[in-house]
Amino acid sequence: MSIIKDFHQFISIEKGPVNTAIIDFLKGNVYQVENEIIEKFMKRKYQEIPEFIQSLKAEELIIEVDERRWIPRINLKSRERDEDENSLELEVENGADFMLINNKFMGNKISKIVFYGKKNSAEIIPEVKTIYRRKQFKKCLEKSTIDGLFGKVDETIYKFNMIYNSCWGRKIAVTKDNKIRPCIYSELVIGDIKKDEIEGIIDKAKEYWSITKDKIEKCKDCEFRYMCFDCREIARRENNDLFSTNPHCCYNPYNGKFG
Secondary structure (H helix, E strand, O other): OEOOOOOEOOOEEEEOOEEEEEEEOOOOEEEEEEEEEHHHHHHHOHHHHHHHHHHHHHOOOOEEEEEOOOOOOOOOOOOOOOOOOOOEHHHHHHHOOHHHHHHOOOOOOEEEEEEOOOOOOOOOOOOOOEEEEOOOOHHHHHHEEEEOOOOOOOOOHHHHHHHHOOOOOOOOEEEEOOOOOOOOOOOOOOEEEOOOOOHHHHHHHHHHOOOOHHOOOOHHHHHOOOOOOHHHHHHHHHOOOOOOOOOEEEEEEEEEOOO
16 A cells, blocks of 8 residues: 555645645645645655655645545635625715615625715615725725735635636626726726616626636736735726736746745
């Protein structure tokens, strides 16, 4: 019987040009290792990477099993339908026409409403949870600063970011001029709630939902691409290009370094 070392089933591997990210969804941690080392591990050349093996054991990332034993894996690429797949988040700016919004979106599955204004007694859509916030675009700027401090990695968010843009995904915003936008801070207009049918609005919004990091230069090659926040509005404003790289990311996947 041959015993091999393998990652436990809640590990995902994302390979970049220079380094590989090892994502542990069990603890929410992420580790970075040179591609050459991870390739030796996969080829079972354990004797050539003893320090790496010891670090994997210390972090409880690997198990030892009979090589004939099947190790189940989480299927991050799966697009299995769930009850939330057709739902959307609705952002509403103070001054927008509540009655019109209610009439337009009543038949759609709204996961939550984020209202940018003071709390009031009026319901935008009855029985839909409403969260109240102040408009603070600087929060988006803060979240867009990528410096390697990712914090705990959430499997649900990670999988969402593989399919949708991390900010615009499954989101529609109605601003006080009753325009439809990808988010409350965006200058882009994708519809008019007074003039356009909701089906057409959602179809147009889906084009923005689908702008994942896999469609962004540099980001598409990065091993961390599904872990960081992606504000397309910041990229568009600063580079005049909806598909440009995040100007506040200091990681270069082609040399594997931050800064």
